[in-house]
Amino acid sequence: xxxxxxxxxxxxxxxxxxxxxxxxxxxxxxxxxxxxxxxxxxxxxxxxxxxxxxxxxxxxxxxxxxxxxxxxxxxxxxxxxxxxxxxxxxxxxxxxxxxxxxxxxxxxxxxxxxxxxxxxxxxxxxxxxxxxxxxxxxxxxxxxxxxxxxxxxxxxxxxxxxxxxxxxxxxxxxxxxxxxxxxxxxxxxxxxxxxxxxxxxxxxxxxxxxxxxxxxxxxxxxxxxxxxxxxxxxxxxxxxxxxxxxxxxxxxxxxxxxxxxxxxxxxxxxxxxxxxxxxxxxxxxxxxxxxxxxxxxxxxxxxxxxxxxxxxxxxxxxxxxx
Numbered sequence: 005x006x007x008x009x010x011x012x013x014x015x016x017x018x019x020x021x022x023x024x025x026x027x028x029x030x031x032x033x034x035x036x037x038x039x040x041x042x043x044x045x046x047x048x049x050x051x052x053x054x055x056x057x058x059x060x061x062x063x064x065x066x067x068x069x070x071x072x073x074x075x076x077x078x079x080x081x082x083x084x085x086x087x088x089x090x091x092x093x094x095x096x097x098x099x100x101x102x103x104x105x106x107x108x109x110x111x112x113x114x115x116x117x118x119x120x121x122x123x124x125x126x127x128x129x130x131x132x133x134x135x136x137x138x139x140x141x142x143x144x145x146x147x148x149x150x151x152x153x154x155x156x157x158x159x160x161x162x163x164x165x166x167x168x169x170x171x172x173x174x175x176x177x178x179x180x181x182x183x184x185x186x187x188x189x190x191x192x193x194x195x196x197x198x199x200x201x202x203x204x205x206x207x208x209x210x211x212x213x214x215x216x217x218x219x220x221x222x223x224x225x226x227x228x229x230x231x232x233x234x235x236x237x238x239x240x241x242x243x244x245x246x247x248x249x250x251x252x253x254x255x256x257x258x259x260x261x262x263x264x265x266x267x268x269x270x271x272x273x274x275x276x277x278x279x280x281x282x283x284x285x286x287x288x289x290x291x292x293x294x295x296x297x298x299x300x301x302x303x304x305x306x307x308x309x310x311x312x313x314x315x316x317x318x319x320x321x322x323x324x325x326x
Contacts, residue, residue, distance in 0.1 A: 008264030009273060015257035016276025018249045022083065023099055023281035025242050026090040027288055032233050034088035039213035040239070042079050044247030046207025052200045052252070059197040060204075068205065070186055071198070075206040078179030079251070080213065085172035093147070093165025095285030096297060100143045101169040103278035106308045107133055108177050113266075132310040139303030146297045180274070184262045195259030203252055275308040 025037060053060055063071075089098040110129065144166075151162055187195065218230050233239050261273070282301060286293055293301065 005265065008261045011257045011261035012265070012273035013276050015254045015261065016274065016278075017280050018254035018257070019277040020280025020284055021246050022086070022250045023090060023095060024284045024288060025246055026087040027095055027285065028242060029233075029235070029239060030091060031228075031235075032239065033217070033228070034084055034091060035213070035217050036233070037087045037243075038080055038084040039210050039217060040243045041083060041246055041251065042075075042206045042210035043214055044243040045079070045203050045251035046210055048244070048248050048252055049200050049203025049207065053204050056194075056197050056200055059194055060201060062193075063197075063201060067186075068201070070182075071201045071205040072209075074179060074183055074186075075202050076209055077175050078183065079202070079206050080209050082172050082175035082179065085168045085175060089165045089168035089172060091165070092161045093169065094162075095288070096143050096282065096293075097140075097147050097162075097166060098169035098172070099278055099281045099285060100140050100300065100304065101166065101173055102176065102281075103275065103304050104136055104140065105173065105176060105274045105278075107136055108173065109180060109274070112177055112181055128310075132307040134307075135303050135310060136307035139300040139307065142296045142300030142303065146294045146300075180258070180262070183259070187259060187262050191263065195263055196256050199252055199255040199259055202255060206251075275305065278304065 022041070025041070026032075026034065029037065086098065086102070089101075107129065147162070151159060187193070187198065214231075221228055221230055228234075265273070279301075282293075292298075
C-alpha cells in the first residue's frame with residue numbers, strides 16, 4: 005500500500021505538468037498540442053520498445069487493440085479536451101473539475117468492480133462529494149468575479165472551457181478504470197511494458213492527427229506557422245518534456261500503483277495531480293491563490309481525504325449451497 009501510494013504521488017507530480025503547456029503556449033491550437041505531445045511520447049517509446057521487444061512480443065492482438073483504445077481515449081482525446089479547456093477557462097477551474105476524478109472514479113468503481121475490490125459505503129462517500137462540490141463552487145466563483153471585472157472577458161468562451169473540462173473528466177474516468185482492469189487481469193505482465201505499448205499505440209494516432217491538422221491548417225489558409233508554430237524551441241522542448249515525464253514515466257508510475265492498490269483507492273490518489281497542477285498554474289501566474297480559491301482547494305483535499313478514510317468492504321457471499 006505504501007509503495008503504491010508513493011508511485012501514485014510520483015505520477016501526480018509529473019501529470020501536473022500537462023496543465024502548464026497550454027498556459028505557456030496560448031497561441032497553439034489545442035489539437036496541435038495534443039497530437040504533438042503524443043507524437044513526442046511515441047517517438048520516445050520507440051527505443052524503449054526495442055529494449056523491451058521480448059516482452060512486447062508476448063502481447064496478443066487483443067492486448068494491442070486494448071492499448072489502442074486506451075491511447076485514443078485516455079491520451080489523445082483527453083488532452084485535446086483538457087488543453088482546449090485550459091486555454092478558454094484558464095488553469096484553476098478545469099483543474100478543479102479534473103480534481104473530482106478521485107471520487108468520480110471511486111463511484112464508478114463502486115458500481116463496476118465491487119465484486120473484485122469490495123464496495124465503499126455510500127453513506128461515507130456522500131459527505132466527501134458535498135465538500136468537493138463546495139470547493140469547485142468556491143474556485144468557480146473567484147474565476148467568474150475576475151471575468152466580470154474584465155471588460156474584455158468572453159463569458160461564453162469560459163463556459164465552453166468548463167464544458168470541455170467535463171469532457172476531459174469523462175475520458176479520464178474511463179481510462180484508469182479500464183487500464184486497471186487490464187493490469188489486474190494480467191499480474192504477470194510488466195507495468196513498464198504496458199506503458200511502452202501504449203506509447204507505441206499512440207504514435208500512429210498522433211501522426212495521423214498531426215498530418216490531418218497540418219492539412220486542415222493549409223486548406224483553411226490559416227496564418228499559424230506550421231509545423232512548429234511561432235515559438236519552435238519552447239514548443240519542442242515542452243512537448244518532449246511532458247512526453248517523457250508525464251506520458252511515459254507518469255504512466256509507468258501509475259501502472260505500478262494500479263497493480264498494488266484497489267481501483268477505488270488508486271482513483272482517489274489522482275488528487276496529487278490536481279494539487280500539482282494548481283501549484284504550477286499559480287506559480288506561472290506569479291501570484292498566490294485568492295482566499296476563496298484557497299478555501300476551495302482545501303475543500304477538495306479535505307473531501308478526498310474524507311473519502312480515503314472509507315475502506316472497501318467485501319460483498320457478502322451469496323448463493324452458498326446448503
